Amino acid sequence: MHTQKLLENLDNVDLYHVNDINQVDFIEYEYVGFASGIYHGQLSNKIMELAKEFKLNDKARVSIIYTCGLKIKNYAKSLEKTL
Numbered sequence: 374m375h376t377q378k379l380l381e382n383l384d385n386v387d388l389y390h391v392n393d394i395n396q397v398d399f400i401e402y403e404y405v406g407f408a409s410g411i412y413h414g415q416l417s418n419k420i421m422e423l424a425k426e427f428k429l430n431d432k433a434r435v436s437i438i439y440t441c442g443l444k445i446k447n448y449a450k451s452l453e454k455t456l
């Protein structure tokens with residue numbers, strides 16, 4: 374919910390919940406962001422699974438956004454590797 378609230382404050386963003394993206398063709402997007410809270414030291418499992426099969430435009434620029442309780446490391450590292 375923290376993460377969603379943060380994203381809802383961004384302008385010009387099409388926001389899709391990870392559970393509702395089956396119908397969306399992300400190939401059209403030039404910029405794609407993956408967002409999640411941190412749970413037990415990692416991004417949501419659903420986001421990690423999605424990233425493994427995600428089809429991006431070759432030229433797409435990708436960002437990773439997360440909210441967490443304790444900012445003690447880069448929690449995005451494993452997703453960066455997957456992407």
Ligand SMILES: Cc1cc2nc3c(=O)[nH]c(=O)nc-3n(C[C@H](O)[C@H](O)[C@H](O)COP(=O)(O)O)c2cc1C
Pocket residue numbers: 374375376377409410411412413414415440441442443444
């Ligand atoms: C079950 C659970 C586990 C969490 N584990 C961590 C953690 O390991 N490290 C951390 O920094 N924050 C942790 N948090 C805090 C969340 O990452 C933080 O509240 C985040 O904003 C949650 O995002 P959301 O509200 O979008 O789900 C945890 C929160 C919950 C509920």
